[in-house]
Amino acid sequence: MLTGPNMDKPILSVEHLSMKFGGLVAIGDLSFQARRGEITALIGPNGAGKTTVFNCITGFYKPSEGMIKMNGRGGQEFLLERMPDFRITAHAKVARTFQNIRLFSGMTLLENLLVAQHNKLMHASGFTVLGLLGIGGYRKASAESIDLAKHWLEKIDLIHRADDPAGDLPYGAQRRLEIARAMCTDPELLCLDEPAAGLNPKESLHLNQLLNDIKENTGTSILLIEHDMSVVMKISDHVVVLEYGRKISDGSPDLVKHDPRVIAAYLGVDDEEVVDVLTAVGDEQVIEELDAEPDPEHGPSASSSMMAGPISDTIAHADEDEIVKVSPGASKALEYDEVQALSTRTAKPAAKPAAGKARAKPAGKPKGGRK
Structure with missing residues (x-):
């Protein structure tokens, strides 16, 4: 068993992380922790911002706001948002794989x-x-x-x-x-971006066995992005769910699997329920309105969109404030919250007691009379 000054601390702490591309908030005020010696899964619909989080952790992007702290085995603390990417690998011992295979094929x-x-x-x-x-x-x-x-x-x-x-x-x-190849760098944190993508069931089983072996026998903690729920639910100790760059659930696989907000985000809300929502989900609840200039050194150009889903307006090339608008109903988790709030407001009052059980009202004396 590994011992050291930081063994009882989370290996990774992400606090109030935001990543903005011009007027687009790809990640908004995200906080979560990955515990040492565990497999933490980061899941969510396409365009939720999962890979952007990885890119911030591994130094490909420099976050617009927030802190990413890595606790090393020897007691060192690394602020990853302040480190160049090659030092994150060499000194903080963070390794990663990508969605697309990047081997040297020759x-x-x-x-x-x-x-x-x-x-x-x-x-x-x-x-x-x-x-x-x-x-x-x-x-x-x-x-x-x-x-x-x-x-x-x-x-x-x-x-x-x-x-x-x-x-x-x-x-x-x-x-x-x-x-x-990533494990040959002797990482303390291994970040895997959709490792089960394109695998058949037998290959997914072998992947599960490999990841569990890494967790149990090497002391390496794993942060995982994955869409294959058969992989996520079988091997993860902790699951964080994103939707449109916001955290909507955080907990054990069983808790997340039964969270109605997660179900709404993945499967959608019934049209009949959405029609009953009096206040549509607006821009302020999904995407913050920004007054920011694009950062030419990090991320895509100002005309790019990192979000999937129904976008009604994109970043304007103008001197005015740049705003990205998401059409009402883009966030299914927030729609679910609205439906629940509406149900609470419109719930019928409690039924009155039955006539036979009602207490007789005592006869009162005339107003102002003596007792």
């Missing part, structure tokens, strides 16, 4: 896993030609790197194909190889 499986260890190998070479000559500490570091690569190839049941090009692997095997 390299062998073994070479792909050695590339992931280039920081260690470069350090052992002294950043000189010692690595080419194989002298100093480089030879030992090289042997250790090969052993680690073989270890993970055995874990993903691909050691027999170590010398094959990665591009020759079936799709599901390439997914496992990507996870093995």
Whole structure:
């Protein structure tokens, strides 16, 4: 069992995170925690902002607001929003995979896993030609790197194909190889962006086994984006649900699975109920009105939209305030809240007592009379 000053603290704390692209709020005031030694799933409909959260955690985007704190095993605390992406990987020990497979298809499986260890190998070479000559500490570091690569190839049941090009692997095997490559960086937090996408049921089962093995035997905590609920509900310890960049539920898989706001967000609200909502879900409840300039260094251009769903108006190219409007009914979770509020307001008053049980009203004396 791992021990250290930060073992009792969450490995990741996201506090009031916001990511704005010009007038578009992709993430709005998001707070959640990922506990050490657990699998935390980040789920939600398409366009909910899940990958944007990953991009903020791993340094691809710099958040507009908020704090992302990583607690290392040795007692270090890293503020990820202030660190460049390569330091987040090298020092904070955060690794990730992507929605689209990004292997070096022309390299062998073994070479792909050695590339992931280039920081260690470069350090052992002294950043000189010692690595080419194989002298100093480089030879030992090289042997250790090969052993680690073989270890993970055995874990993903691909050691027999170590010398094959990665591009020759079936799709599901390439997914496992990507996870093995990330694990070769010895991460404390592994961020997986839809690892089960495109997998058949047998491959999904193998993925579940691999992720549980990583959680139980390596001490690495996992933050997972996934649409396959058979994966999420079986292996997750904690689930956070987003809709339009806002958190709508946070808790155990069983709690989230039965949360009516989550069901509304995924499946929608009945039209008959929506018609009864007196106050439609408006801009202020879904997207904040902003007075902000696009950040040219991070994220898409000002004309891009990161949100899926019924958009009635997009960012205007003008000197006025830039506002993104979401048509009424875009947020199903908020529609559900409106329906519940309406039901409460229009509930019938409690029935009066039956006539036979009513107490007889005592006869009163004339007003002003003596007792």
